[in-house]
Amino acid sequence: MSELINAREERGADISRGGPYYGELIEQVRGLMDRARLVSPTDELALDAIGILKQLNDKLDAAVVNEWSTPTWTRFDLPARGNITLPPFMIDHADSSGVDARLTFRNYHLGGNNAAHGGQVAVGFDDLLGMAAAMHAGSITRTASLTVDYRSVTPLNTELKVRAWAERQEGRKVFVRATLHDGDRLCAEAHGLFIVLKPGQA
Numbered sequence: 303m304s305e306l307i308n309a310r311e312e313r314g315a316d317i318s319r320g321g322p323y324y325g326e327l328i329e330q331v332r333g334l335m336d337r338a339r340l341v342s343p344t345d346e347l348a349l350d351a352i353g354i355l356k357q358l359n360d361k362l363d364a365a366v367v368n369e370w371s372t373p374t375w376t377r378f379d380l381p382a383r384g385n386i387t388l389p390p391f392m393i394d395h396a397d398s399s400g401v402d403a404r405l406t407f408r409n410y411h412l413g414g415n416n417a418a419h420g421g422q423v424a425v426g427f428d429d430l431l432g433m434a435a436a437m438h439a440g441s442i443t444r445t446a447s448l449t450v451d452y453r454s455v456t457p458l459n460t461e462l463k464v465r466a467w468a469e470r471q472e473g474r475k476v477f478v479r480a481t482l483h484d485g486d487r488l489c490a491e492a493h494g495l496f497i498v499l500k501p502g503q504a
């Protein structure tokens with residue numbers, strides 16, 4: 303992980319962006335989403351929570367920046383770079399040979415029967431495959447195709463292992479694969495095609 307942070311810092315990534323409390327702020331929002339996923343409030347509690355959240359959203363509005371200035375591009379020290387839309391993961395190893403990560407699906411990723419929603423599994427794969435493709439190509443890539451095979455149930459609130467790697471590259475096309483394990487058990491695997499963006503490509 304430190305290699306990745308160093309590499310990103312060398313390219314101008316600023317892991318102080320968002321300040322020292324940004325990680326805890328995002329963790330509290332994840333905790334809020336966990337509760338929102340399962341709460342069945344009384345009218346009184348719902349109205350109370352709505353008031354508090356409206357006030358909080360108004361406060362946060364004052365600090366909203368454009369997407370390129372958000373900490374989530376640079377905070378490689380935080381779970382999932384502090385990106386609230388991703389299942390939180392920590393990178394153990396990342397280089398051109400692949401990415402190893404520990405990832406945990408939370409209550410707010412619930413599909414049913416205490417298992418992760420399949421779409422959330424795909425979100426995790428997309429980001430980590432994108433990282434593997436970028437590390438392999440040495441350049442930012444974009445998902446062209448992503449296929450997920452769900453092999454067994456993916457549990458919530460359990461640290462899972464993800465391995466993502468590039469199999470080969472043909473020009474701008476980076477062919478990638480990934481696995482998701484709970485211990486020795488394969489939960490899901492993915493393969494995809496990521497395309498290296500041309501200079502200035504939107």
Ligand SMILES: CCCCCCCCCCCC(=O)SCCNC(=O)CCNC(=O)[C@H](O)C(C)(C)COP(=O)(O)OP(=O)(O)OC[C@H]1O[C@@H](n2cnc3c(N)ncnc32)[C@H](O)[C@@H]1OP(=O)(O)O
Nearest residue numbers: 428429432433436437443444445446447473474475495497
């Ligand atoms: C350290 C960093 C951490 C940072 C880590 C951050 C990781 C973030 C990862 C998240 C990534 C995303 O979710 S990205 C968001 C989701 N994806 C998208 O929105 C992509 C939408 N689509 C597009 O923008 C475009 O279609 C592109 C860029 C994918 C390709 O367009 P293009 O650049 O014009 O290239 P194009 O000529 O069409 O295609 C190039 C070659 O790929 C082939 N090709 C293109 N699409 C496909 C396809 N679906 N299936 C098969 N083959 C395909 C073409 O046939 C061609 O082959 P040949 O003729 O050359 O043989």
